[in-house]
Amino acid sequence: MGRIGYFLLYFCLGMVAIFQIFPIVWLFLFSLKDNREIFAGSPFALPQQIKWENYLSVWEGGIGTYFFNSVWITGVSIAITLLFASMAVFVITRMSWKLNKVVLGVFMVGLMIPIHSALIPLFSMFLSVNLIDNPWSIVLTYTAYNLPITMMILLGFYYTIPREIEEAAIIDGASLHRLFFTILLPISAPVLATTAIINMIYNWNEFVFVNTFISSDKYKTLTVGIQNFVGQYMTDWGAIGATLIISILPILIAFLFFSNKIVEGISSSAVKG
């Protein structure tokens, strides 16, 4: 390939990169401007005077509460999902019992379900046990709906653990609980990290469950909260921009630090499905 060929290749790749990244850069730019500048100036201009106030005002305006809810709901759901998924995958891959293929099949069918088809009964079930407008309904749903994909990623790892490990542990007198908690869980830490990040992206961004089950502002998460904010600040573009940037920042920071894990997790969860 000649120079022109390479130039063309990079040109194509560069155009795609600009298309992918520019909307986010533009969002960041207008989050630092005021309306006068946004409406009068070029959309690509740098802000004349950086308006960090936009961030301060939306944070104090209530985004902080949504942010905190997102953090704890995401975190607790991830912890429960990882624990339950690991326990289930342990007994499916390492223990011998008759129904293990059937049970595994049940979990894998869960991957194919459109969540919207289950939404109305979920709503009425939570209503009947008083969990509507209660954040635990969200934690439970996130856990249930993330279990199949989490288990799928863990399965591959558990199948590769050598049998000798548990034989040695059992012969040395370790109980099964001990085997699981002190040997298998720790050695699966790398793959747990991958699944944790996949879960984090899903939980942090989830919309429809929170939008349906939660009505009080004090329990809303960021994705639903920003909907309110945008309505409230209909005309204040700087505030809207700051709100959106705050909502995507944690994921972008996670990506900065764990991009390889994220890439790994996304590709393994997609292709195996």
Added chain:
Amino acid sequence: MNKVMSNKWFISLYILPALLLVSVLIFIPLILTGYYGLMKWDGIGAMQFIGLENYINVLQDNRFWESAGHSFLLAIFSTLSLVIYLAVSMILASKIKGADILRKIYLIPMLLSSVAIAQLWIKIYNPSNGMLNSVLGWFGVQNPPLWLADPNIVLYSIFIPILWQYAGFYILIYYAALKGIPESIIEAAKIDGATPLQIAYRIKLPLIMGVVKVTVVLAIVGSLKYFDLIYVMTGGGPNGASEVMASYMYKLAFGNYNFGYGSAVGFMLLLITLIVTVIVRKLTANKDEIQY
């Protein structure tokens, strides 16, 4: 040893939490959706059994079929866009410097919530000071269309952010598959005098066909379930022009409190998704998987 590893109490104790959650929160609701579809019910008052009336009504409901049509149209767009993603991945994987960084940049939109993406693109499409019309203005376009308010183009306008959101995801999958092709095969073809285009089309593409088929299933099934972005960007409007199956169901149940009919629509969504999944998987089944 075997006795320890088939301890029934232990197995039950460890499998039950996951199994209970999945059964109670995924499978039982699906069955209930079918059951509620047989009821006249506003979600709060008493249910009244009306047999198959809701289901018969869904089959005759133009709005439902229109929204199903939109879902299928999105599925077609999404499948076609795989060609672009594949072409980009082919370029990326051709031993180019910086491929790793570029691939990661492409992935960023995939990490954002559909709600944030929707709000961002509403701003991009804004008629008076959105980024799109500002750029078009430089090229002398005087009267750009009303991107999200014109029923004839709203679906296309919505498709662009979808394309944007999933680009990195599919490029990542194709890139990984292409990187898995052994170098020796490509080298052999080069020695035989194959051009880069021939190598891409005759050698690389057939070798990653298994992965391409998986992505076709993902694109189609994902499109049929599409909801968040459309719900936030247009709410299915203007006048139903961007309504999809899931948004129609949501509107019926949580907008109009028509839980019985909404459940019937939700059950249809489930049936259609499952049937299409089975058909597409059958059509793309790997009869003779290539080994290398």
